Amino acid sequence: MDRNGVDYAAVLNPAQLEAVLHLAGPALVIAGAGSGKTRTLIYRVARLVEEGIQPEKILLLTFTRKASQEMIERASSLADARCRFVSAGTFHSLALQILRQHAEALGLSNSFTILDRSDMEEIISSLVPEIEKPKSRTRFPKRNTIANILSKSANLQQSMEQFLKTEYVQFQDCLPQLQILERLYAEYKQEHQLMDFDDLIINLRSLLADNPDVRIQLSQQYSYLMVDEYQDTNSIQADIVRWLAHEHKNIMVVGDDSQSIYSFRGANYRNMFEFTDYFQDVKIIKLEENFRSSQPILSLTNGIMEQASEQFTKCLFTNRVGGERPRAIDTRTEPEQSMFITRYIKEKIREGQSLKDIAVLFRAGYHSFELEAELTRNGIKYMKYGGFKFLESAHIKDFLAHLRVVVNEDEAVSWMRILRLVKNVGLAKGKSIIKWMKDNHGPLGRLGDWPGIGKNLQGLTQLAELLSIFDSSDINNINPQEAFKRVMAYYAPILKEKYDDFPRRQKELDQLLQIAGRYKNIDNFLDDLVMEPPTSSKDLGFDKEEECLTLSTVHSAKGLEWPVVFIIWAMEGRFPSAKAYQNPLEMEEERRLMYVAATRAMDELILCYPSKESLPGWQYEIPYSQTGLSSFIRGLPGDILHYEKIGGARKNKESCFKLPASDYSLDTPGIMDFSQGERVRHPAFGPGVVSKIVGDKKIEVLFRNAGRKLLHIEYTTLEKI
DNA sequence: CATCACGCTGTTTTT
DNA sequence: CAGCGTGATG
Numbered sequence: 001m002d003r004n005g006v007d008y009a010a011v012l013n014p015a016q017l018e019a020v021l022h023l024a025g026p027a028l029v030i031a032g033a034g035s036g037k038t039r040t041l042i043y044r045v046a047r048l049v050e051e052g053i054q055p056e057k058i059l060l061l062t063f064t065r066k067a068s069q070e071m072i073e074r075a076s077s078l079a080d081a082r083c084r085f086v087s088a089g090t091f092h093s094l095a096l097q098i099l100r101q102h103a104e105a106l107g108l109s110n111s112f113t114i115l116d117r118s119d120m121e122e123i124i125s126s127l128v129p130e131i132e133k134p135k136s137r138t139r140f141p142k143r144n145t146i147a148n149i150l151s152k153s154a155n156l157q158q159s160m161e162q163f164l165k166t167e168y169v170q171f172q173d174c175l176p177q178l179q180i181l182e183r184l185y186a187e188y189k190q191e192h193q194l195m196d197f198d199d200l201i202i203n204l205r206s207l208l209a210d211n212p213d214v215r216i217q218l219s220q221q222y223s224y225l226m227v228d229e230y231q232d233t234n235s236i237q238a239d240i241v242r243w244l245a246h247e248h249k250n251i252m253v254v255g256d257d258s259q260s261i262y263s264f265r266g267a268n269y270r271n272m273f274e275f276t277d278y279f280q281d282v283k284i285i286k287l288e289e290n291f292r293s294s295q296p297i298l299s300l301t302n303g304i305m306e307q308a309s310e311q312f313t314k315c316l317f318t319n320r321v322g323g324e325r326p327r328a329i330d331t332r333t334e335p336e337q338s339m340f341i342t343r344y345i346k347e348k349i350r351e352g353q354s355l356k357d358i359a360v361l362f363r364a365g366y367h368s369f370e371l372e373a374e375l376t377r378n379g380i381k382y383m384k385y386g387g388f389k390f391l392e393s394a395h396i397k398d399f400l401a402h403l404r405v406v407v408n409e410d411e412a413v414s415w416m417r418i419l420r421l422v423k424n425v426g427l428a429k430g431k432s433i434i435k436w437m438k439d440n441h442g443p444l445g446r447l448g449d450w451p452g453i454g455k456n457l458q459g460l461t462q463l464a465e466l467l468s469i470f471d472s473s474d475i476n477n478i479n480p481q482e483a484f485k486r487v488m489a490y491y492a493p494i495l496k497e498k499y500d501d502f503p504r505r506q507k508e509l510d511q512l513l514q515i516a517g518r519y520k521n522i523d524n525f526l527d528d529l530v531m532e533p534p535t536s537s538k539d540l541g542f543d544k545e546e547e548c549l550t551l552s553t554v555h556s557a558k559g560l561e562w563p564v565v566f567i568i569w570a571m572e573g574r575f576p577s578a579k580a581y582q583n584p585l586e587m588e589e590e591r592r593l594m595y596v597a598a599t600r601a602m603d604e605l606i607l608c609y610p611s612k613e614s615l616p617g618w619q620y621e622i623p624y625s626q627t628g629l630s631s632f633i634r635g636l637p638g639d640i641l642h643y644e645k646i647g648g649a650r651k652n653k654e655s656c657f658k659l660p661a662s663d664y665s666l667d668t669p670g671i672m673d674f675s676q677g678e679r680v681r682h683p684a685f686g687p688g689v690v691s692k693i694v695g696d697k698k699i700e701v702l703f704r705n706a707g708r709k710l711l712h713i714e715y716t717t718l719e720k721i
Numbered sequence: 722c723a724t725c726a727c728g729c730t731g732t733t734t735t736t
Numbered sequence: 737c738a739g740c741g742t743g744a745t746g
Contacts, residue, residue, distance in 0.1 A: 064736080143739090200736085365733080423723095425723080555733090
């Protein structure tokens with residue numbers, strides 16, 4: 001019993017207690033999924049505070065800001081209110097904060113702008129025309145791929161040559177071009193005072209490595225360090241941790257090698273085991289008792305990890321008894337999968353389960369599109385995490401570009417966006433205007449003086465007027481919301497002109513305006529948007545705590561749990577390019593990804609896979625043995641999973657799901673018939689008319705409201721009206 | 722030099 | 737589906 005009345009021994013098991021009572025010196029906590037890792041961290045923070053350590057001096061590093069905020073909140077409500085003042089954040093936010101203070105030590109201005117992924121890609125694609133592409137027949141990588149290559153090689157600290165040899169063999173003959181691009185991109189960033197996410201980390205490390213005084217100052221400022229999800233750090237971040245703890249060695253890292261799923265950004269779970277090489281007398285604590293899942297679920301997850309070629313640690317166990325075996329359900333096709341899940345959820349609700357208790361997890365954002373349509377048609381509310389970020393949609397980026405040049409008038413990426421929105425200005429004119437502005441420093445008000453301005457460039461004059469408003473007032477005193485409204489007055493007509501579905505986009509901008517209202521200055525507002533972009537409608541704060549289903553990528557679901565979890569997994573095998581399963585390394589990560597997904601489930605786990613491919617455009621069928629899921633479950637002992645098949649053609653009597661055939665079988669004439677001229681409704685595109693029957697499962701529909709008039713649509717996304 | 726229509730391709734994950 | 741390249745048009 002301690003002074004404040006938290007009886008740690010009563011709320012923690014022995015291993016957790018050991019971690020919580022550890023005060024000074026290095027410690028490595030190996031914490032299996034669901035072993036109360038967060039709980040342990042929380043109580044350890046509380047414990048440190050109760051020991052009299054100033055909360056500000058405790059630094060808690062996590063991978064998402066959301067995770068750190070939640071931890072702090074729980075710590076201050078569960079244990080000690082002073083925990084509210086603990087310093088917490090992500091590696092990136094810490095780096096930003098420190099670099100803004102010490103930029104000059106690195107020869108940078110402290111008003112640098114942060115590039116998000118799409119900014120990065122935009123710069124790259126503007127640089128690509130400057131290089132001569134290889135003459136050979138092989139394709140040059142797309143901008144997304146180039147960005148991946150540059151980012152990952154930077155994070156791995158490998159030379160381009162070495163990197164291509166090991167990771168992108170297919171682009172090896174583009175080596176000279178990629179090297180040039182790498183250099184051009186670096187020069188561009190230097191010239192325009194820009195940093196991408198990788199630069200934040202890399203620059204922080206150099207700062208720490210080269211400046212003992214900064215290091216000492218920081219180790220005084222943060223004298224106790226904790227790092228969550230340590231298996232997801234890359235070697236640069238591990239260096240940062242080492243430097244930060246260099247003076248005092250009060251460092252506790254917590255992680256689980258089986259949950260390392262970020263190798264695409266250079267993360268290496270071996271960091272965990274190298275930790276003991278860099279610090280002496282590391283206390284190692286293993287948390288192996290699982291408090292989350294039923295034993296049958298753990299048998300599955302243990303089984304999955306037993307197939308891994310490298311396993312360092314633990315086998316999870318629980319004291320819980322009972323529970324159903326996880327189910328593997330062959331839903332035959334993707335539409336049937338969506339219908340199955342939707343029906344099942346409805347039944348659960350009828351049984352009294354809350355929607356909040358159910359989650360559907362998947363590999364990539366677009367894997368849930370089909371399901372989303374089905375849920376919408378059935379009126380099931382859901383919140384989706386991960387995948388596409390709404391901040392990356394064109395209208396939001398366009399709008400924010402205007403605000404960005406208000407803060408930083410040299411910001412060429414944003415200028416390009418803005419200018420190209422003006423009628424009759426394209427790539428070439430945009431470039432020449434930017435060059436002109438550079439040569440004549442101080443573009444804001446004087447854009448109207450551009451010599452090329454003429455009667456067909458009326459838009460430029462208006463833009464100049466808008467910007468002159470900002471130019472004349474003190475930028476630091478502009479209230480973000482006010483600035484927002486002014487830009488909106490200018491941008492709204494452009495929005496209407498450009499998008500047929502502008503009301504939706506307008507609404508999203510209005511939501512963004514609400515967020516802007518929470519800030520006192522534009523700078524911070526923009527920084528926060530890049531560093532911690534809202535990833536779901538919930539983050540935007542407009543859907544109040546409504547009870548709804550969770551849809552999430554596995555990556556975004558990390559650290560969370562639900563009583564009932566569905567996993568949708570089978571699509572990987574369908575891509576001709578999905579050679580993942582031939583590459584043992586990627587296969588290993590895929591396995592850990594499945595492990596993370598499965599360990600989210602508390603009571604009920606349902607793996608769904610359509611054994612038959614049915615997407616438009618990808619007509620060929622993939623044998624079940626090649627689908628992603630089956631490669632995980634093939635090697636498992638037969639009694640770990642309960643196998644089932646559903647689907648019209650199979651008429652499986654064992655199926656737990658008996659529906660009238662017409663309700664969900666594509667083979668049965670019924671709701672899936674459409675004929676030419678029929679009126680239909682799509683959940684996203686609204687009403688339309690069937691214009692043509694293209695094939696067995698494909699029709700063409702003419703939509704009035706959609707940006708595009710003609711779309712090939714799958715039957716199941718449509719509703720007859 | 723900007724823009725538009727058309728056809729082809731290729732699909733991740735996050736700060 | 738979007739994002740890119742191409743070729744025609746203004």
